[in-house]
Amino acid sequence: MAEVQLQTQTRADEAFDCLQTAIVKGDLAPGEKIGEVELCSRFNLTRGPLREALGRLESRGLLVRRPHAGVKVVSVSADELIELYRIREVMEGLAARQAAERMTDEEIRDLLATLDSHEAMIEEAQGQAYYQAEGDYDFHHRIATGSRNTKLAQMLLGDLYYMVRMYRYRLSTSAGRPHMALGEHRSIVEAIAQRDGELAEFLMKRHINAARQNIEKKIQEGVLTI
Amino acid sequence: MAEVQLQTQTRADEAFDCLQTAIVKGDLAPGEKIGEVELCSRFNLTRGPLREALGRLESRGLLVRRPHAGVKVVSVSADELIELYRIREVMEGLAARQAAERMTDEEIRDLLATLDSHEAMIEEAQGQAYYQAEGDYDFHHRIATGSRNTKLAQMLLGDLYYMVRMYRYRLSTSAGRPHMALGEHRSIVEAIAQRDGELAEFLMKRHINAARQNIEKKIQEGVLTI
DNA sequence: GCAAGGTGTATTGTTGACAATCCGGCTATT
């Protein structure tokens, strides 16, 4: 890890970031029980800041903690993953609607530009699920912040996405889905550009619905085990 | 505060609960800057557990913290309060739909019973906004847990409701609104009892929409200053 | 041979002291 970061941020923040990315990236597997001292040596910090970070992560639902028994990474069942997408559907629908009402013209131009770069990424890194996931994340990230709804963005970016990303990394997207998703992204942005909030909401909900069904199918096929 | 609580819960949990209720009840006013040592003496605990609790509260958005500068209770602007209700609208709509699909018959009976008690409370404690708010909270609480959507319930109960309640306590409900709200609650439960998820979602969204408009009107009238 | 109880160790929870940083008031200079 970077030894010298911006000193304006405290050790606890550092610990928080490290742990969060470690969980999301899968370095700390779901269900894995982790000891405090082990984490301390691993990230070069003491138990004080670590415990503070642990508290934050628990509050966000990425860890579960039993008093005196230790802390372990949360493990999401298949059903719960589906439920996550149901939540995303309504929340991101709202985000899209508000983004259509409030994004600046410049932000919309930027959004379009990123879509182009995503397309290039898909062509280039064919089958590289990682980059596709990152592009997808970038898109949804921009919509969330574009909604100008502080709490909504906070809940999406600080809560839901981390949990979704935990599993998206090991979710090989099915063939053809990236192209389809990109098309859906384009129509959403189009609706936003036309300031049609209602349509943007509808399209976003359908987009996430499709993603959910894609995952559901895979789980039923047994391709994906959680 | 209760000196001897259930010993199965740690000091940090205790601190967390104390602070959370203190913030919600208004004992710690929004925008108020609070020192760590002061809190320690106030709740009879040391800075270690306190800081852990502070971290959790910050992560939930009830506090804002600037490094080395202290921690202060979050203050929500009028616009942000409105935004909160927009989020509630979609999330509780989802909760109502899923509750209609998943609540047990017994839970629905209980829910009906609580509505009756709410009605009695309104009649009795006429104008006592506090009890009305508590009844309202109870209703929404049951729907959220009835959705059987762990994360959804967690986000509603652990995040949004605390922020809403912060301000609901000082929001004198307008005359006649409690009766109207109760009627809306009844129709929602009716839809749930008939397992009509779509209708339940629609009614819940309209219910929260009405509450939002009520608040918006008051803010515009200048009756309510935040 | 199996189960129940007790003990020991390792891990977590807590505490108090130490170091780093920021805020307010003061002085001095332009």
Place this chain on the structure above:
DNA sequence: AATAGCCGGATTGTCAACAATACACCTTGC
């Protein structure tokens, strides 16, 4: 007189040692 720089006090961030609890293993009795 106003502003820039500085200094003291207070507060936050961090650390290392102490106490309490739970889990695992072992012993002992049936």
